[in-house]
Amino acid sequence: MANINLLPWREWERERKKNEFFARLGLVFVLGAVMIFAGGWFLDGATDDQHTRNGFMRDKIAVLDGQIAEISELSEKREQLLARMRVIQELQGNRPVIVRVFDELVRTLAKGVFYNSVVMSSKTLTLSGTSESNNRISTLMRGLDESGWFSGPNLKGLRENPQAGAQASDFQLTVRQTNPQTAQTEEG
Numbered sequence: 001m002a003n004i005n006l007l008p009w010r011e012w013e014r015e016r017k018k019n020e021f022f023a024r025l026g027l028v029f030v031l032g033a034v035m036i037f038a039g040g041w042f043l044d045g046a047t048d049d050q051h052t053r054n055g056f057m058r059d060k061i062a063v064l065d066g067q068i069a070e071i072s073e074l075s076e077k078r079e080q081l082l083a084r085m086r087v088i089q090e091l092q093g094n095r096p097v098i099v100r101v102f103d104e105l106v107r108t109l110a111k112g113v114f115y116n117s118v119v120m121s122s123k124t125l126t127l128s129g130t131s132e133s134n135n136r137i138s139t140l141m142r143g144l145d146e147s148g149w150f151s152g153p154n155l156k157g158l159r160e161n162p163q164a165g166a167q168a169s170d171f172q173l174t175v176r177q178t179n180p181q182t183a184q185t186e187e188g
Helices: 007-108 134-146 180-187
Strands: 113-121 124-131 150-160 169-177
Touching (some): 007 113, 007 134, 134 150, 134 169
């Protein structure tokens, strides 16, 4: 029989497969590294793009926040202007009423009664003065009560004043100012 040695062929085949395995393993390693670097590069680029977008959005949001603040300031200014307009309109509307109140104060003033001060806060008038007698103060209070522009006279204080006369008195009274036109409107 012929003496054939098949062992070197098997060793060569084993060596070739081993080399082929390491070549493929190296190729897979290189491809994996390339893919990892390409993926990292792609993700870094995507992250940079997102950071750019976020910066753009932050800038636009800052602009919009500035516009919102400006709108808020304008709204506050508008409310202040409207409040001023209401006050001015109220003053314009009350101008004839104030004249009428002073006119009624003069009309209801009894003889022998003198006002020293007239103070109005809200719709309440505080009248301070001097009277020749207590009967004149009563006449003043009746006149104020009968007037359509005043209601509820209330005597707060009364003091004798001998310097002004024998029966003279200093007085202080309060009365509410009403508007007969609004009273008629509310009744009708």
